[in-house]
Amino acid sequence: DGGITQSPKYLFRKEGQNVTLSCEQNLNHDAMYWYRQDPGQGLRLIYYSQIVNDFQKGDIAEGYSVSREKKESFPLTVTSAQKNPTAFYLCASSIFSGLAPNEQFFGPGTRLTVL
Amino acid sequence: AQKITQTQPGMFVQEKEAVTLDCTYDTSDQSYGLFWYKQPSSGEMIFLIYQGSYDEQNATEGRYSLNFQKARKSANLVISASQLGDSAMYFCAMRLHPPGNTGKLIFGQGTTLQVKP
DSSP: OOEEEEEEEEEETTTTEEEEEEEOOOOSSEEEEEEOOOOTEEEEEEEEETTTTTTEETTTTTTEOOSBBTTTBEEEETTOOSOOEEEEEEEEEEOOSSSOOOOOEEEOOOEEEEE | OOOOEOSSEEEEEEETTTTEEEEEOSSOOEEEEEEEEEEEETOOHHHHHHHHEEEEOOETTTEEEEEEEEEEEEEEEEEEEEOOOOOEEEEEEEOOOTOOSSSOOOOOOOEEEEEEE
């Protein structure tokens, strides 16, 4: 079955540690995205990538880093510079073409908690 | 700047009744798309329906329809014949089309819908 997988489902981090969240898709989508969701809030874009070996900052990129070495993979690293990383992280992918609908398909998410 | 506003933090609806979830948007672009997603308590985001800014007819997908009023910049979601499984958080989102297209979605704050038996 085609889809997006994220791991781990739950992640606990001590202050000062870097952690990496995994996102893999087998939908052959060009574009991939990382969003952050705080309780009771909407999603905010962290980073996105439209093509392999290229990515752009979203609205809240500070304290995060990404790589896009393979089309199917877009890992997100939450660095110690991120002051308040406790949140729900969602990865998404879509066909990247000019016009709609091209909806984004989402993974099941990773819930990160800083201890 | 582009923005999505959902003014209803929470809504209740009786099972089998229809409910409307409000969404207004702000953009100066002429070409854009509007999406609705459902987020159950499990956290996954489920795509429901899409409306393009140049679509003349309102989008429909099964029990979901989108009441698109371009002049008012509103894109309300109508769920007919509500079911208990419709209880979830609902997000309205917007994506710009070229030349402003980056593919990213701009989300509203969401509306929590509870369906009562």
